[in-house]
Amino acid sequence: MGLLLPVAVLIIWFVVTSDESMPNYVLPSPKEFAIVFWNFIFGGADASPYSGKMLENLQVSALRVAKGFAFAGIVGIIGGFLTGRVPLLRKIVDPTVQALRSVPGIGYLPLGMVWFGVGEENTLFLISLAAFFPVYLNTQEGAARVPELYLRAGRMLGAERLTLFFTVIFPATFHNVVVGLRLALGISWAYLVLGEMTGVTKGIGAIMMDGRMLGHVDIVIACMVVIAVTGKLCDWILMAVCQVFAKRLMEENSDGR
Amino acid sequence: MEDKMYRVEHLKKTFQSANGNRVQVFHDLSMDIQKGKITAVLGPSGCGKSTLLNILARFESYESGTISIPNNVGVVFQSPALFPWLTVEQNVAYGLKRRGIRKKERKDQIVKYLQLVQLEEYAAYYPSELSGGMQQRVALARTLILHPEVLLMDEPFSALDPKLRVQMQQLTLELWKELGQTILIVTHDVEEALILADTIYVMEECPEGIRKKIEVPWQEKCDLIRNTKEFFELKNSLLNN
Numbered sequence: 001m002g003l004l005l006p007v008a009v010l011i012i013w014f015v016v017t018s019d020e021s022m023p024n025y026v027l028p029s030p031k032e033f034a035i036v037f038w039n040f041i042f043g044g045a046d047a048s049p050y051s052g053k054m055l056e057n058l059q060v061s062a063l064r065v066a067k068g069f070a071f072a073g074i075v076g077i078i079g080g081f082l083t084g085r086v087p088l089l090r091k092i093v094d095p096t097v098q099a100l101r102s103v104p105g106i107g108y109l110p111l112g113m114v115w116f117g118v119g120e121e122n123t124l125f126l127i128s129l130a131a132f133f134p135v136y137l138n139t140q141e142g143a144a145r146v147p148e149l150y151l152r153a154g155r156m157l158g159a160e161r162l163t164l165f166f167t168v169i170f171p172a173t174f175h176n177v178v179v180g181l182r183l184a185l186g187i188s189w190a191y192l193v194l195g196e197m198t199g200v201t202k203g204i205g206a207i208m209m210d211g212r213m214l215g216h217v218d219i220v221i222a223c224m225v226v227i228a229v230t231g232k233l234c235d236w237i238l239m240a241v242c243q244v245f246a247k248r249l250m251e252e253n254s255d256g257r
Numbered sequence: 258m259e260d261k262m263y264r265v266e267h268l269k270k271t272f273q274s275a276n277g278n279r280v281q282v283f284h285d286l287s288m289d290i291q292k293g294k295i296t297a298v299l300g301p302s303g304c305g306k307s308t309l310l311n312i313l314a315r316f317e318s319y320e321s322g323t324i325s326i327p328n329n330v331g332v333v334f335q336s337p338a339l340f341p342w343l344t345v346e347q348n349v350a351y352g353l354k355r356r357g358i359r360k361k362e363r364k365d366q367i368v369k370y371l372q373l374v375q376l377e378e379y380a381a382y383y384p385s386e387l388s389g390g391m392q393q394r395v396a397l398a399r400t401l402i403l404h405p406e407v408l409l410m411d412e413p414f415s416a417l418d419p420k421l422r423v424q425m426q427q428l429t430l431e432l433w434k435e436l437g438q439t440i441l442i443v444t445h446d447v448e449e450a451l452i453l454a455d456t457i458y459v460m461e462e463c464p465e466g467i468r469k470k471i472e473v474p475w476q477e478k479c480d481l482i483r484n485t486k487e488f489f490e491l492k493n494s495l496l497n498n
Contacts, residue, residue, distance in 0.1 A: 150338065150340065250342050
């Protein structure tokens with residue numbers, strides 16, 4: 001059922017580009033696009049500057065996402081648990097975080113350019129900042145809402161402090177952490193493109209900007225498809241990792257060793 | 258000679274409500290809990306009996322008084338409070354693992370206690386896959402397996418339907434006979450108190466505390482007690498004042 005919509009879009013695309021009324025530089029036909037896309041990935045079909053360049057640029061982009069996402073994830077989870085479980089800390093930190101959050105991520109772009117210049121660091125700054133909020137907020141929400149009854153049960157059965165955290169609070173919050181991480185990963189890709197559009201030489205976003213300036217709409221669309229597929233793939237990988245981790249975590253709690 | 262009972266003496270508890278008022282829950286509450294016996298605290302809701310249990314379980318503080326119950330108490334809550342991310346077996350293993358019991362020994366213990374609550378076939382299930390009564394049996398197993406000095410039960414069967422409640426009461430009696438466990442049960446159900454307990458403390462509404470202490474007259478505890486004249490008379494006298 002999920003394929004219904006893409007197929008429909010493809011048909012409409014065929015129809016709109018079937019006569020000469022739609023110029024190539026606005027929207028290429030599916031056939032032309034397929035050739036450009038193929039060439040972008042594997043190279044060889046013609047000698048465009050993008051020939052066979054997909055993988056190396058995707059690697060650069062993926063590494064940036066990984067760095068920014070990891071930073072946001074680690075800081076967000078730790079911060080979320082701390083403010084979720086320690087009311088005093090929440091009272092001190094939360095108003096500031098909420099205020100910062102009300103500025104949309106894109107609003108930090110000019111400041112990032114001043115502080116980090118255009119390029120690598122600025123991109124990482126934007127990704128980390130934007131991806132931090134969903135992880136932080138979801139973790140905090142979950143950690144603050146661990147039922148008192150679970151904590152009492154855990155203490156009654158002999159768990160205290162760190163043990164209570166790892167065997168009760170963390171497992172009870174884990175679902176929220178995963179939700180936050182998934183949102184954050186999607187956002188990471190969004191801000192990657194924003195960051196890369198502002199002046200790096202390598203990366204999918206950079207190619208998109210380059211393609212736009214040189215009038216290669218086909219390569220712009222190709223980059224969008226690459227991001228869509230990679231984003232979905234990343235989500236799957238994240239989910240799989242989380243599931244394995246959850247399973248390990250739960251088993252370790254009770255029957256490992 | 259070792260003391261035959263745990264004592265709670267001159268317990269005072271005041272509760273700070275959200276609007277700043279101080280509400281006295283009880284000002285001078287004393288009771289004995291006989292070792293190896295079942296003691297019931299019977300009273301209407303809002304009489305402070307759950308607060309009493311929470312104090313004995315060290316979940317809540319109190320202002321003054323003495324409690325001779327050791328730290329090692331087990332609690333069965335009103336709702337099962339199992340960890341939903343662990344299987345039945347893992348839930349029962351939780352406390353043992355916290356005490357550093359080895360895996361091999363854990364396994365034997367878990368099998369034994371799951372058999373006691375008749376759930377050995379459900380070891381690999383998750384709590385959400387079990388009925389409310391079965392979950393409460395898992396809660397019993399995970400607490401009893403730790404051999405608590407006193408088992409505190411906070412209206413443990415009040416959420417179950419009447420038939421199941423009677424079954425759970427019988428199971429509790431069987432476990433008590435098998436293990437010789439000291440039990441304190443808090444309930445608002447007169448019949449439940451009469452069926453299970455050796456000694457019943459009747460509580461008044463706040464802040465009166467305990468109004469009277471009743472020793473049940475029959476020697477042997479079993480479900481057939483329900484049909485005796487003594488039971489009816491005692492039940493009626495408890496219900497009527």
